[in-house]
Amino acid sequence: MERVKTGIPGLDEMLWGGLLPQTANLIEGAPGTGKTTLGMQFIYHGIVACDEPGLVLTFEEFPHQYYNDASSFGWDFRQMEREDKLRVVMTSPEVSKADLEQVGGRIESLVREIGAKRILVDSLSHFERLSKDPAHLRSIVYGFINALKREGLTAMLTRESVALLGEAGGTDDTLAFLVDSYVLLRYVEIESTIHKALLVLKMRGSNHDKGIREYEITSRGIEVRAPFEGREGIMSGSPRQMVDSFVQAFVRR
Amino acid sequence: MEEMELDLTGRLMADMDPKLLEFLQTKVNSFVKWDLVRFFHDNPHTTDTANNIARYAGRSVETIQTELAELARDGVLEENQLGEMTVYSLAPDRHTRELLARFVRASDDRQFRVKAIYHIIRGTRR
Numbered sequence: 001m002e003r004v005k006t007g008i009p010g011l012d013e014m015l016w017g018g019l020l021p022q023t024a025n026l027i028e029g030a031p032g033t034g035k036t037t038l039g040m041q042f043i044y045h046g047i048v049a050c051d052e053p054g055l056v057l058t059f060e061e062f063p064h065q066y067y068n069d070a071s072s073f074g075w076d077f078r079q080m081e082r083e084d085k086l087r088v089v090m091t092s093p094e095v096s097k098a099d100l101e102q103v104g105g106r107i108e109s110l111v112r113e114i115g116a117k118r119i120l121v122d123s124l125s126h127f128e129r130l131s132k133d134p135a136h137l138r139s140i141v142y143g144f145i146n147a148l149k150r151e152g153l154t155a156m157l158t159r160e161s162v163a164l165l166g167e168a169g170g171t172d173d174t175l176a177f178l179v180d181s182y183v184l185l186r187y188v189e190i191e192s193t194i195h196k197a198l199l200v201l202k203m204r205g206s207n208h209d210k211g212i213r214e215y216e217i218t219s220r221g222i223e224v225r226a227p228f229e230g231r232e233g234i235m236s237g238s239p240r241q242m243v244d245s246f247v248q249a250f251v252r253r
Numbered sequence: 254m255e256e257m258e259l260d261l262t263g264r265l266m267a268d269m270d271p272k273l274l275e276f277l278q279t280k281v282n283s284f285v286k287w288d289l290v291r292f293f294h295d296n297p298h299t300t301d302t303a304n305n306i307a308r309y310a311g312r313s314v315e316t317i318q319t320e321l322a323e324l325a326r327d328g329v330l331e332e333n334q335l336g337e338m339t340v341y342s343l344a345p346d347r348h349t350r351e352l353l354a355r356f357v358r359a360s361d362d363r364q365f366r367v368k369a370i371y372h373i374i375r376g377t378r379r
Binding site: 062063064087088089090091092094095098099101102105106110 | 299301305309335338342
């Protein structure tokens with residue numbers, strides 16, 4: 001099956017070659033885990049390596065913030081905009097939703113204008129202010145995601161997680177059911193040092209690597225490294241060595 | 254004597270690109286509009302409501318509502334209905350966009366800014 005490569009070393013292997021085309025893919029993580037960087041890398045790789053122009057839909061950060069952040073990795077987003085391969089659009093969830101619902105809206109026009117194939121939506125969390133009712137919110141996001149797919153876009157949607165370490169309590173996970181794949185980014189404390197862990201939790205229509213891998217944000221972007229070995233409870237934020245768990249479980253003190 | 258001094262200042266301050274002077278006197282004739290046109294110049298693909306634009310610009314919606322409507326009336330912005338929402342975006346007209354880009358570039362120059370501020374203050378006193 002054809003794959004949409006993210007261009008992130010290690011992640012494409014975890015996704016068995018890349019994302020599936022015209023799908024919605026959720027990237028969830030705490031502040032600083034690199035959600036936006038991962039999304040920008042996906043857009044950048046599409047433009048430079050796959051001839052697939054991209055859109056960045058931002059609900060909070062100003063476009064110049066993306067230009068600056070991208071340039072710190074050597075990605076010239078300004079030049080890409082000048083070459084009509086990229087558009088960074090600052091808007092709001094309610095306006096983008098209404099815009100996509102109408103025929104010939106602004107986002108649809110931009111997609112056609114540059115022939116966009118990829119989109120980064122940063123972030124889906126902002127939709128949460130449109131409705132307090134989970135069923136209504138799910139319906140809103142469902143419509144939004146379907147509109148992106150209708151436009152032929154492969155979407156990466158970021159979502160903020162409030163928990164810095166371990167499981168995020170209290171988040172409504174109905175949105176996770178709407179997406180085709182779900183990637184979790186987590187901070188992990190190992191021997192008094194913070195590491196970053198990545199897990200592909202779900203991938204509809206494809207197998208994927210079930211391992212939890214360490215990743216780093218380098219000067220070239222995100223690089224996914226080897227799986228954490230000999231430890232468990234990684235996603236809790238405070239993993240134990242497997243031997244400790246064995247002792248705890250089986251050896252009486 | 255005072256009138257002559259004012260006239261001399263006025264002539265000195267009017268020493269700028271006539272197109273930009275006209276743009277300043279007829280379209281960007283308030284500090285809030287100056288902020289708004291700069292915002293749309295930096296974010297040319299933004300389409301949003303007055304409420305959200307106010308939030309992005311760090312102003313209250315009451316402060317910018319009239320100014321947005323006037324910029325739309327004067328052809329710098331576009332005002333459209335999106336369902337029940339009134340949304341604003343930069344006018345697609347190439348001539349206006351070029352003029353705006355020249356205005357923003359010129360605004361980086363201190364001398365130009367001093368003159369522009371003079372015209373805005375004089376305009377608001379009229």
